[in-house]
Amino acid sequence: xxxxxxxxxxxxxxxxxxxxxxxxxxxxxxxxxxxxxxxxxxxxxxxxxxxxxxxxxxxxxxxxxxxxxxxxxxxxxxxxxxxxxxxxxxxxxxxxxxxxxxxxxxxxxxxxxxxxxxxxxxxxxxxxxxxxxxxxxxxxxxxxxxxxxxxxxxxxxxxxxxxxxxxxxxxxxxxxxxxxxxxxxxxxxxxxxxxxxxxxxxxxxxxxxxxxxxxxxxxxxxxxxxxxxxxxxxxxxxxxxxxxxxxxxxxxxxxxxxxxxxxxxxxxxxxxxxxxxxxxxxxxxxxxxxxxxxxxxxxxxxxxxxxxxxxxxxxxxxxxxxxxxxxxxxxxxxxxxxxxxxxxxxxxxxxxxxxxxxxxxxxxxxxxxxxxxxxxxxxxxxxxxxxxxxxxxxxxxxxxxxxxxxxxxxxxx
Numbered sequence: 276x277x278x279x280x281x282x283x284x285x286x287x288x289x290x291x292x293x294x295x296x297x298x299x300x301x302x303x304x305x306x307x308x309x310x311x312x313x314x315x316x317x318x319x320x321x322x323x324x325x326x327x328x329x330x331x332x333x334x335x336x337x338x339x340x341x342x343x344x345x346x347x348x349x350x351x352x353x354x355x356x357x358x359x360x361x362x363x364x365x366x367x368x369x370x371x372x373x374x375x376x377x378x379x380x381x382x383x384x385x386x387x388x389x390x391x392x393x394x395x396x397x398x399x400x401x402x403x404x405x406x407x408x409x410x411x412x413x414x415x416x417x418x419x420x421x422x423x424x425x426x427x428x429x430x431x432x433x434x435x436x437x438x439x440x441x442x443x444x445x446x447x448x449x450x451x452x453x454x455x456x457x458x459x460x461x462x463x464x465x466x467x468x469x470x471x472x473x474x475x476x477x478x479x480x481x482x483x484x485x486x487x488x489x490x491x492x493x494x495x496x497x498x499x500x501x502x503x504x505x506x507x508x509x510x511x512x513x514x515x516x517x518x519x520x521x522x523x524x525x526x527x528x529x530x531x532x533x534x535x536x537x538x539x540x541x542x543x544x545x546x547x548x549x550x551x552x553x554x555x556x557x558x559x560x561x562x563x564x565x566x567x568x569x570x571x572x573x574x575x576x577x578x579x580x581x582x583x584x585x586x587x588x589x590x591x592x593x594x595x596x597x598x599x600x601x602x603x604x605x606x607x608x609x610x611x612x613x614x615x616x617x618x619x620x621x622x623x624x625x626x627x628x629x630x631x632x633x634x635x636x637x638x639x640x641x642x643x644x645x646x647x648x649x650x651x652x653x654x655x656x657x658x659x660x661x662x663x664x665x666x667x668x669x670x671x672x673x674x675x676x677x678x679x680x681x682x683x684x685x686x687x688x
Contacts, residue, residue, distance in 0.1 A: 313349035315342055316359070316399070318433045319410050319483045323348040324366075324420065326381050331362050334369075335381040339410045339418040352435065358390050365390045368422055373404040375423045376411075398425055399433045407431045410483075429468055429484050447644060448685050449487075450668065451613055452657035454479035461657050461669030465683050469651065471612070473515055475503040491515045492523035496533045505540050512578055512612060513537060514547040518559040522550070527559060531566040538573050548578035548612050554600040564605060576608040576650060577601055583635070584618035586627035591638035595646070602648050611643070611652040615666050626665035629677040636681040644686065654682055 316324040318339060325340035326347040342348060351360045359366040367382035371389040384390060388403025399408040406422035410430045425431060449469040452458055459482035462470050469485040475495065477486040488504040489512035490496060504511055516522035517530055530547060537544060552558040560577075567574055581597055583590045594614065602609055616635050618625040627635070636654075643649050659667025659676045668679030675683060 313351045313361075314435050315344075315348045316350050316433055316435050317342065319430050320477075320481070320486075322410075322416065324350065324408075324433075326361050329362065331364060331381065333364075333380075333382050337366060337379045337381060337420050339420060340416055350435070352392075357392070358384055359392050360384065366392065368401050368404060368406075371403065373406065373422075375406065375421075377404075377406075377422050379408065379420045379422065394433065394435065397432045397434065398427075399431075400425065408433065446686075447649065447651045448640070448682070449484075449651055449653035450657040451653045451655045452480055455658045455660055456671055457669075457673060458657065459483065460673070464675055465657070465668050465679050466686065467653075467657075469653075470657070471512060471653065475500050476507045487512060489513075489515065490537055492517070493525055493529065493533060496536050501536060501540055505542065509542055510545065511537060511540060511542040512545045512548070512610075513574075516550040516580065517547045518549045518552075523547070527562045527566060530563055531570060531572070534567065534570075534572050543575045544573060545576050545578040545610055545612075546574045546607075548580050550580055553577065553579055554597065554604050556604075561604070574607065576610055577605055578610045578612045580613040580655075581611060582614070582619065582655075583616045584620055584625075586616055586618075586631045586635070588634070590616060590631075590635045591642055594639050595642045598643075598646070598649065608648055608650045610650055613655040614639070614652060615655045617666060624662075632666065632678040633681040636678055636685070640682070640685040654678075 318324065321342065322339045323342040325338050327336040327338050329345065329347040340348070346362060349361060350366070352358070362381065364381045365384040367380050368389040369378050369380050371387060382390070389401070391402040393400045393402055400406070401408070401422055404422055407425040408431065409421055409423040409428070410418050411421060411423060423431070446468055448467055449471070450462060450465060450467045452462070452470055452472050454472070458480045462482040462484050467484050469487055470480070470482060471487040471489055472480050473489050473491050475488045475490070486508055487510050488507040490500065490504065492514055514523040514525060514530055517525035546560065547563060549558070549560045553560045555561060564574060579598065579601060581594055583593055585593060598609055598611065616627045616632060643652050654668060655666070656663060657668050659670045659679070666678065668676055668682055670676060
């Protein structure tokens with residue numbers, strides 16, 4: 276299926292953050308017996324809210340930094356709404372201002388609204404200004420934190436003591452990508468809340484979105500790679516198109532023999548993603564899932580690929596018919612980890628027009644968003660480069676394609 280699977284190097288999101296005693300959980304008030312416990316506040320790319328250089332002077336910058344368990348990253352909360360304190364001082368909006376882009380800092384606790392915070396559905400809201408804590412520089416270590424209008428962006432997703440959950444209409448939307456210039460910016464531009472690149476870490480494609488690692492094939496079932504995926508995310512994608520000779524190319528029995536190694540990571544685990552025929556009785560996936568039941572192995576959701584060769588108005592319906600058939604057969608949640616309109620039947624790939632792509636994206640994503648058993652989906656693929664220019668979302672010159680502009684609008688843009 277063309278060279279979209281180039282560069283299977285070990286690439287993907289930042290490692291799992293072990294949950295400490297959470298100080299803020301959604302809208303739930305914290306019991307008084309736990310009110311003085313501290314925990315890190317984790318944001319985009321699994322990085323922590325950090326006091327620069329562990330300094331305690333008034334005005335010290337508060338930033339995004341690799342989580343390291345130091346006192347500069349342990350924050351004490353005062354319940355569902357109140358101060359956030361580290362090193363004996365409070366998280367404070369500079370000057371008590373309400374303007375977008377106002378920096379946050381460490382300051383003597385003074386009881387002003389500039390120091391009052393509420394964790395609401397993954398957003399840390401400064402109640403004095405009504406603005407959200409934001410890492411608008413992206414996932415870069417050292418990004419100074421600021422307040423901005425609450426938007427639901429991944430740079431405004433936070434969790435106390437664990438990895439943040441992105442919620443809302445766009446939470447399903449992801450992309451499949453490979454390393455290319457400005458890949459992280461492209462992911463941001465199309466509004467993807469998660470991504471993967473067929474590899475075990477995000478080393479080659481760092482981005483301000485959730486990275487989902489993959490064990491691509493048998494050669495990646497090693498102690499080193501399994502340790503890497505545990506550091507890189509909390510959900511693991513299984514083998515990539517094991518039913519194709521040009522991809523993972525694995526027998527069902529071989530895949531079943533290796534599956535316990537993936538299961539032992541303790542991560543949420545997606546099935547191998549077959550190239551086609553996931554709903555076929557006796558097909559590769561059907562036999563694999565029967566084998567997992569016989570052996571007492573675990574699969575938490577089904578990963579699917581789908582490419583449509585009919586570029587007409589019914590293309591989205593064809594996708595959803597396939598997705599529904601797979602769900603009806605296995606009754607497990609669905610992730611569509613590659614999908615698009617590409618006709619591979621004539622040898623050289625045939626592509627739709629830009630308008631056909633836009634129409635398909637509008638219809639397909641509306642259906643995927645509305646289908647409760649579809650947990651996530653990822654367009655193939657992010658970069659509109661070389662042979663993939665006709666169906667990619669983001670050009671190397673930093674502009675969105677027509678398809679990219681349509682995909683950006685999914686979930687409110």
